[in-house]
Amino acid sequence: MPMAAICTIQGMGSRKGSAAVDIFLQSFIIGFSGAMMPGSLLTYTIDKSMKSGPKAGLFVAFGHALLELVLVILLFLGIGKYLETPAVQTVIGGLGGSVLIFFGAGMIRDVARGRINIEMKESTASKSGGIVLGSALVSASNPYFSVWWAAVGLGLMMNAYNLLGLTGVLLFYTGHILSDFTWYTFVSFVIGKTRRFINMKVYKVIIIVLGAVLAAFGIGFLVSAVKMVPSLI
Numbered sequence: 001m002p003m004a005a006i007c008t009i010q011g012m013g014s015r016k017g018s019a020a021v022d023i024f025l026q027s028f029i030i031g032f033s034g035a036m037m038p039g040s041l042l043t044y045t046i047d048k049s050m051k052s053g054p055k056a057g058l059f060v061a062f063g064h065a066l067l068e069l070v071l072v073i074l075l076f077l078g079i080g081k082y083l084e085t086p087a088v089q090t091v092i093g094g095l096g097g098s099v100l101i102f103f104g105a106g107m108i109r110d111v112a113r114g115r116i117n118i119e120m121k122e123s124t125a126s127k128s129g130g131i132v133l134g135s136a137l138v139s140a141s142n143p144y145f146s147v148w149w150a151a152v153g154l155g156l157m158m159n160a161y162n163l164l165g166l167t168g169v170l171l172f173y174t175g176h177i178l179s180d181f182t183w184y185t186f187v188s189f190v191i192g193k194t195r196r197f198i199n200m201k202v203y204k205v206i207i208i209v210l211g212a213v214l215a216a217f218g219i220g221f222l223v224s225a226v227k228m229v230p231s232l233i
Contacts, residue, residue: 016164019163019164019168020164020167020168020171023159023160023163023164023168023171023172023175024171024172024174024175025175026156026175027156027160027171027172027173027174027175027176027179028175028176028178028179029179030152030156030176031175031176031177031178031179031180032179032183035179035180035182035183035184036183039142039144039217040100040103040138040141040142040214040217040218041060041064041135041138041139041142041184042184042187043210043213043214043217044060044103044134044135044138044214045057045060045135045184045187045188045191046187046191046210047107047207047210048060048131048134048188049187049188049191049192050191050192050206050207052131052192053188053192054185054188054189054192054193055188055192056131056188056192057184057185057186057187057188057189057192058181058184058185058188059131059132059135060131060132060135060184060188061135061177061180061181061184061185062132062135063131063132063133063134063135063136063139064135064136064139064177064180064184065177065180065181066132066136067136067139067140068139068149068173068176068177068180069173071149071153072153072157072169072172072173075149075153075154075157076157076161076169086228086231086232087232088146089143089146089147089225089228090225090228090229090232091225092140092141092143092146092225093143093221093222093224093225093228094221094222094225095141096140096141096142096143096218096221097141097217097218097219097220097221097222097223097225098141098218098222099137099138099140099141099218100138100141100142100214100215100217100218100221101214101215101218101219101222102218103134103138103211103214103218104210104211104212104213104214104215104216104217104218105211105215106211107207107208107210107211107214108207108208108211108212108215110207111204111207111208111211141218141221142217142221143221143224153176156172156176157169157172157173160172
């Protein structure tokens with residue numbers, strides 16, 4: 001093989017390698033713009049970490065990652081433009097707000113009925129599955145989640161696809177969910193390790209406050225959905 005051809009192949013390989021690193025690092029760093037945004041999923045993670053320990057963060061991140069995998073597949077199939085429509089945003093805000101209020105009210109209700117226990121309990125498959133499902137529902141119910149994906153995630157994914165095809169999309173997804181796993185595992189570890197030193201009365205107050213915060217997010221989402229109704233008429 002001529003030397004020029006070898007150099008060309010090596011150059012192409014080098015450019016692809018550089019593009020792969022760029023896609024991965026870009027999605028990882030920008031992913032934190034969503035993961036670290038104060039909101040309902042962080043509140044949910046804190047609550048579950050205090051109840052189930054440091055492992056809760058992994059289950060929260062896993063449920064979140066599964067939802068994002070479904071979303072990436074759907075976006076890849078070409079429905080991204082529909083996420084930006086007022087009708088979809090109104091539905092997400094309405095249903096999402098209702099789900100968040102349900103979760104928040106449930107936390108407060110657990111305190112009122114004496115169901116809150118600060119002791120570490122053995123993990124079960126159903127309990128872990130509940131955290132996974134709960135994190136996916138909380139994520140899906142947050143309008144910021146869909147807005148971020150419609151405004152930021154879709155563009156990043158398309159750029160990755162243009163550079164490296166399906167491999168680029170996989171790198172984008174891997175880098176993105178790694179930021180989620182990094183952040184929520186860290187939060188869960190810190191909260192899970194310190195919860196044993198929290199007085200039960202203080203713990204209950206924190207749970208009530210977290211429940212109220214979730215409900216407040218829900219109310220805010222419902223209000224935003226109502227405000228968008230005129231644009232549908």
